[in-house]
Amino acid sequence: MIDIKNLHKSFGNDEILKGVNLQVNKGETTVIIGPSGSGKTTLLRCINLLETPSEGTISVGTSKLTFDKDNKPSKKEVITLRKKTGMVFQGFYLFPHMTVIENIIEGLVIVLKRPKNEAREKGLKLLEKVGLIEKCDDYPYQLSGGQQQRVAIARAMAMEPDVLLFDEPTSALDPEIEGEVLKVMKNLSHEGMTMVIVTHKMSFARNTAHKVIFLDHGLIVEEGSPKQIFEETENQRIKQFLSLFND
Ligand SMILES: Nc1ncnc2c1ncn2[C@@H]1O[C@H](COP(=O)(O)OP(=O)(O)OP(=O)(O)O)[C@@H](O)[C@H]1O
Numbered sequence: 001m002i003d004i005k006n007l008h009k010s011f012g013n014d015e016i017l018k019g020v021n022l023q024v025n026k027g028e029t030t031v032i033i034g035p036s037g038s039g040k041t042t043l044l045r046c047i048n049l050l051e052t053p054s055e056g057t058i059s060v061g062t063s064k065l066t067f068d069k070d071n072k073p074s075k076k077e078v079i080t081l082r083k084k085t086g087m088v089f090q091g092f093y094l095f096p097h098m099t100v101i102e103n104i105i106e107g108l109v110i111v112l113k114r115p116k117n118e119a120r121e122k123g124l125k126l127l128e129k130v131g132l133i134e135k136c137d138d139y140p141y142q143l144s145g146g147q148q149q150r151v152a153i154a155r156a157m158a159m160e161p162d163v164l165l166f167d168e169p170t171s172a173l174d175p176e177i178e179g180e181v182l183k184v185m186k187n188l189s190h191e192g193m194t195m196v197i198v199t200h201k202m203s204f205a206r207n208t209a210h211k212v213i214f215l216d217h218g219l220i221v222e223e224g225s226p227k228q229i230f231e232e233t234e235n236q237r238i239k240q241f242l243s244l245f246n247d
């Protein structure tokens with residue numbers, strides 16, 4: 001589904017990603033962990049081209065783009081690839097002046113040009129999936145953070161992406177309500193949604209991920225099943241990092 005080869009990203013003279021190779025299989029949940037500043041967000045933003053890689057190849061589904069000094073893909077190619085991914089951010093970024101259902105169907109109607117009633121029907125199904133059908137006509141300010149994040153997930157899914165990307169989706173939430181968001185993500189994982197998730201929720205990674213990736217200083221140090229990373233790794237850096245978490 002996703003195939004990343006030799007991905008480099010520099011900001012000025014700082015090389016943040018130093019040659020990342022990553023495969024994400026269809027239907028699998030990949031969790032990226034690693035210390036602050038290791039490049040997790042930058043990697044996600046490169047996958048959906050919110051950042052332009054300095055070098056490397058990114059394939060999502062049938063779209064493949066190559067980046068180097070002399071090779072910048074066209075705007076059209078970038079948009080085609082970006083449409084295959086849906087992003088869920090730490091802050092939910094819902095439109096404050098639109099109701100929940102309007103937020104969800106905005107992209108469907110404006111970008112994908114779907115008829116409004118068809119979009120609404122689809123939006124309602126997605127709201128049901130994230131357990132918020134009764135909030136359909138509320139405004140974001142009337143919702144808790146956890147509810148807003150679930151709306152943001154429904155909004156990302158409405159665009160029918162091949163893969164959903166999550167950047168610390170629960171870190172702005174109280175521990176009491178982050179569980180409801182993690183539950184929705186877990187259900188999506190079980191339904192076979194392809195997902196790449198940056199999180200510090202190690203219990204989620206342990207229980208839900210098919211593959212765990214440890215990123216440090218812009219490189220993948222180790223990748224493997226949750227068992228391989230959480231129980232069997234011999235890598236001191238990973239052991240030390242994991243010892244900071246007790247969930
Ligand atoms: N737009 C930018 N311009 C310059 N430097 C940037 C930019 N975005 C990120 N960086 C730098 O890249 C490095 C990696 O940042 P990134 O946000 O990818 O880390 P992270 O692993 O997501 O960290 P955290 O766990 O704190 O979210 C940091 O040193 C950061 O300062």
Ligand SMILES: [Mg+2]
Binds near residue numbers: 040041042167
């Ligand atoms: Mg980050």
